[in-house]
Amino acid sequence: MPRLVRVAVPVPLIRLFDYLLDDSLPAPQVGCRVRVPFARREVTGVVLELPTSSDMPAEQLKPLAAVLDEAPLLDPGLIANLMWAARYYQHPPGEVFETALPLMLRRAAVLPESGTAALRLSDAGSAAMAQATTRIGKLGKQLLETLAAGPTSVPALDDQHAGWRAAARRLKARGLIEDCRLHASDSPPRVSAPNLNADQQTAVDAVSAALSSFAPFLLDGVTGSGKTEVYLALIAATVAAGRQALVLVPEISLTPQATRRFRERLGFDIAILHSGLSETERAKAWLAAARGEARVILGTRSAVFVPMPNPGLIVVDEEHDASFKQQDGFRYHARDFALVRAHSLGIPVVLGSATPSLESLANVDAGRYRLLRLPQRAGVAQPPSLQVMDVRKKRLDHGLALNTLERISQVLARGEQVLVFRNRRGYAPVLICQACGWSAQCSRCDRPMTLHRGAARLRCHHCAAEQRVPAACPQCTLSSLAPQGQGTERLEETLRERFPDVPILRVDRDSTRNRSGRDAVFEQLHGDGARILVGTQMLAKGHDLPGLTLVVVVGVDEGLHSIDFRAAERLGQLIVQVAGRAGRADRAGAVILQTHHPDHPLLRALIEGGYPALARGLMVERRAAALPPFAQLALLRCEAKTMAEVTAFLEQAIEQSGNPANGLALHGPLPAPMPRRAGYQRAQVLIEADQRKRMQAFLPEWLALVRELPAARKLRWSIDVDPVEMG
Numbered sequence: 001m002p003r004l005v006r007v008a009v010p011v012p013l014i015r016l017f018d019y020l021l022d023d024s025l026p027a028p029q030v031g032c033r034v035r036v037p038f039a040r041r042e043v044t045g046v047v048l049e050l051p052t053s054s055d056m057p058a059e060q061l062k063p064l065a066a067v068l069d070e071a072p073l074l075d076p077g078l079i080a081n082l083m084w085a086a087r088y089y090q091h092p093p094g095e096v097f098e099t100a101l102p103l104m105l106r107r108a109a110v111l112p113e114s115g116t117a118a119l120r121l122s123d124a125g126s127a128a129m130a131q132a133t134t135r136i137g138k139l140g141k142q143l144l145e146t147l148a149a150g151p152t153s154v155p156a157l158d159d160q161h162a163g164w165r166a167a168a169r170r171l172k173a174r175g176l177i178e179d180c181r182l183h184a185s186d187s188p189p190r191v192s193a194p195n196l197n198a199d200q201q202t203a204v205d206a207v208s209a210a211l212s213s214f215a216p217f218l219l220d221g222v223t224g225s226g227k228t229e230v231y232l233a234l235i236a237a238t239v240a241a242g243r244q245a246l247v248l249v250p251e252i253s254l255t256p257q258a259t260r261r262f263r264e265r266l267g268f269d270i271a272i273l274h275s276g277l278s279e280t281e282r283a284k285a286w287l288a289a290a291r292g293e294a295r296v297i298l299g300t301r302s303a304v305f306v307p308m309p310n311p312g313l314i315v316v317d318e319e320h321d322a323s324f325k326q327q328d329g330f331r332y333h334a335r336d337f338a339l340v341r342a343h344s345l346g347i348p349v350v351l352g353s354a355t356p357s358l359e360s361l362a363n364v365d366a367g368r369y370r371l372l373r374l375p376q377r378a379g380v381a382q383p384p385s386l387q388v389m390d391v392r393k394k395r396l397d398h399g400l401a402l403n404t405l406e407r408i409s410q411v412l413a414r415g416e417q418v419l420v421f422r423n424r425r426g427y428a429p430v431l432i433c434q435a436c437g438w439s440a441q442c443s444r445c446d447r448p449m450t451l452h453r454g455a456a457r458l459r460c461h462h463c464a465a466e467q468r469v470p471a472a473c474p475q476c477t478l479s480s481l482a483p484q485g486q487g488t489e490r491l492e493e494t495l496r497e498r499f500p501d502v503p504i505l506r507v508d509r510d511s512t513r514n515r516s517g518r519d520a521v522f523e524q525l526h527g528d529g530a531r532i533l534v535g536t537q538m539l540a541k542g543h544d545l546p547g548l549t550l551v552v553v554v555g556v557d558e559g560l561h562s563i564d565f566r567a568a569e570r571l572g573q574l575i576v577q578v579a580g581r582a583g584r585a586d587r588a589g590a591v592i593l594q595t596h597h598p599d600h601p602l603l604r605a606l607i608e609g610g611y612p613a614l615a616r617g618l619m620v621e622r623r624a625a626a627l628p629p630f631a632q633l634a635l636l637r638c639e640a641k642t643m644a645e646v647t648a649f650l651e652q653a654i655e656q657s658g659n660p661a662n663g664l665a666l667h668g669p670l671p672a673p674m675p676r677r678a679g680y681q682r683a684q685v686l687i688e689a690d691q692r693k694r695m696q697a698f699l700p701e702w703l704a705l706v707r708e709l710p711a712a713r714k715l716r717w718s719i720d721v722d723p724v725e726m727g
Contacts, residue, residue, distance in 0.1 A: 002058055003027065006049035009038055010098035010106070014090075014707070017045075018054040019064045028064075031072025031079060033101075035065040035108055044068070044106055046097045048079060068108055073290060074100070077344050078307055085337060090699050090719045091330045099330045100305035102273075104283035112284045116269050118182040119143075119168060120151035125176035136176070139167040144176065153182050153269050159260050162523050182269070193265060196233065200226050203372040204233045210348045211238065211312060216339060218319075218360050219352040221374030222383065223580020227352045228258075229378070231315050232265050234350065239266070239295045243312025243347075246289075247298045248334055250321035250541075252276045257543060258298055258317075266296065273299030273306065301326065301334040304341065311345040314338050318541050319351035319360060320573055325724040333722060354580055355573035355611045358619055362629035384551070384582040384589030386575075386607050390598040398494040399486040399554045404592055405498060407550060412502060412531055416587065417547040419533045420491055421540065421578045422554045425508040426450035427490045428483030431458065433473035435480035440470075444679040451483050452510065453490075463678035491554065492534045505530035507539050540578040551582045551591045560600055563673065564726050565627050568602050572614045575606060626688070628722075632695040634687040635726070636706075637672070638717040639680035646683045649711040654685060656705040657698075663690040664698055673727040680716065695721075 003021035005028060019036055021027060028034055028047045036045050042065055054061060074082075074097075082100055086093040098106055105111075121129070121144065128136075129148055136144065143164055146152055157164050171177045196204060207217055207230075221227040235245045249258060252274045262270055271285040271294035288294035290307040297306055301324055316324070316335050324334040335351065342349035351360055351369070363369045377383060394401045399422070408418050428451045431440040440449045442460035449458040451469065459466040472479045483490070492506045505524050512521050524530055525543065533539060533548070559571035575593065583589020595603065605614040623630045636653060638646045650669035657666050668685035675682055689695035703719060706712060 007045040008097040009045040009094040028067045031074040032069040102282040104279040215348040223354045224377040225374035226378035238312035245313040250323035270296040273303040304334040314349040320357040359629040411550045416549040426487035427453040430484040436476040438475040504532045507535035632689040635720040636685040639682040643681040
């Protein structure tokens with residue numbers, strides 16, 4: 001009887017693959033990585049079963065090439081969760097398992113060493129410190145002084161010394177310091193925990209009482225209410241019980257501040273997982289969690305897949321954020337998968353937000369989540385006042401009303417900080433010719449290209465195409481090109497002209513594109529230097545800026561006129577989140593919303609009742625329209641070089657549905673909100689169901705038929721279950 005191994009192979013096929021295990025190879029355990037031949041190449045897969053028989057004849061089975069792991073990387077519970085996700089999201093299981101592994105572990109790589117990378121003084125370094133004669137520069141001296149107290153981890157050095165790596169390279173070259181590895185050990189917390197207020201303590205007590213069982217909680221706390229203090233208290237209790245805690249945040253920009261705060265309070269290093277790290281750093285953090293060495297794991301979306309041998313708690317901060325939904329490939333939602341994992345592990349999960357998603361609020365109403373409220377700001381801080389500024393008859397200086405500029409001047413005169421928020425990066429969204437009307441369009445997307453003046457480039461924010469800015473109009477050859485509208489670059493320029501002696505910091509994807517730039521920007525952000533901040537949604541959440549007392553929101557109107565049924569919810573969340581940066585200390589905060597529609601119902605609801613009033617109104621509208629969270633949606637998307645090909649495929653797909661059951665309907669083919677992107681024509685079919693189980697019963701059988709269509713192998717198409725973006 002041949003030995004068989006069933007493997008999840010990273011290929012776009014909805015099945016597992018059987019391989020023969022040669023006698024020369026050790027038998028792998030379920031959850032181990034293996035190298036297998038597929039087509040004309042070798043790939044890394046994950047062992048899911050050791051079956052006794054196969055549907056394939058033995059002579060057609062290929063032999064396993066190599067067993068990469070002695071012990072499993074994935075535990076049975078996580079394997080079961082990932083197989084559930086493959087079924088729920090209708091995605092090839094091999095690609096699901098590939099997504100769950102860090103990039104380094106998707107190849108036949110040797111597993112990195114355990115422990116945390118660190119530096120220590122060499123004998124020569126100790127002698128140099130004692131003699132105090134070596135010329136090493138200010139930063140080099142600071143680094144040696146830190147290491148003189150004992151070996152220090154790389155993450156801790158990141159916290160303590162900005163730009164230390166260049167100095168460390170020089171010290172290493174001189175033999176004064178050397179690499180080492182630290183393993184988990186306690187050190188006294190550098191910052192003591194504050195006393196919790198009554199609402200915070202109630203929340204901590206409620207979750208603590210459920211630390212040994214599955215219990216989902218929605219922590220609905222206004223901005224500045226101290227949700228992080230609740231998280232920290234729960235994490236400390238979890239770690240004290242010998243268990244691990246996983247904390248998910250939506251954006252890389254939130255991890256440095258959270259990391260520093262967690263380390264200072266908890267007294268030990270935590271594992272960090274996000275795409276801004278190197279492959280090796282991510283693999284080491286992932287393995288530290290999988291080996292139980294990391295007691296706290298902090299990461300963005302994909303950190304939800306990290307194995308935890310001693311699970312105790314999962315926290316999803318800013319649970320409403322759309323960043324938790326993967327928009328390509330394996331289109332999972334990290335918040336929803338966190339709930340599945342917590343249920344499987346039998347541990348509590350805390351979803352935190354100042355602006356909870358309507359889905360989570362509906363789950364509270366249905367009794368599936370327990371609601372915990374933090375209705376007041378912590379300490380003496382008061383909620384900011386929201387003010388609608390009618391700019392219909394006002395002259396604007398590149399998007400800023402004169403009244404707004406006067407308010408900014410007053411705030412600066414008091415020594416306080418200002419945030420000008422514009423959720424559009426670049427200099428201007430459109431470059432037009434004032435003589436003939438030509439505008440710079442992306443030839444691949446039929447959308448305007450954004451002018452980035454600093455880089456002297458026109459860039460498409462949809463397909464990443466870019467080109468140089470023409471010196472004259474390509475159509476009429478006149479030098480009449482002018483930018484229209486404003487992005488963060490233009491606002492920064494305007495404010496520098498208006499306030500030439502005031503330090504200004506721009507925070508957007510362009511200014512934080514690489515790791516060094518990101519670190520430098522966020523060091524300035526949380527320092528005392530910048531008096532005016534200009535930024536996108538990267539600044540809208542999570543950042544504690546005690547000197548900030550005025551927030552100006554530019555471009556509010558763009559969110560009021562969208563065909564996406566979630567647009568109102570998102571705009572309300574964005575306004576409340578960015579408003580929450582103001583007045584978080586002992587000084588009152590104010591928020592100015594510049595708009596041409598001061599009487600819009602959404603703005604009136606926010607002004608008069610805050611986010612709860614807006615959410616209640618939107619829930620009524622969604623229920624009446626049978627939209628999520630009161631219905632289930634899926635999108636079948638297709639793109640090809642011609643719209644005729646796209647339409648024909650989608651029509652054939654609809655035909656394969658036969659007569660759907662009551663409570664389920666297919667609509668389309670519908671044009672995508674962006675009908676052409678990156679040179680491809682795009683359209684979609686919307687699938688609606690009144691119940692989740694009806695959708696899940698329909699999709700597998702229908703998609704199996706769709707995959708058999710001749711065009712299915714020629715076109716690009718995908719299924720998105722529970723879509724967040726409707727385009």
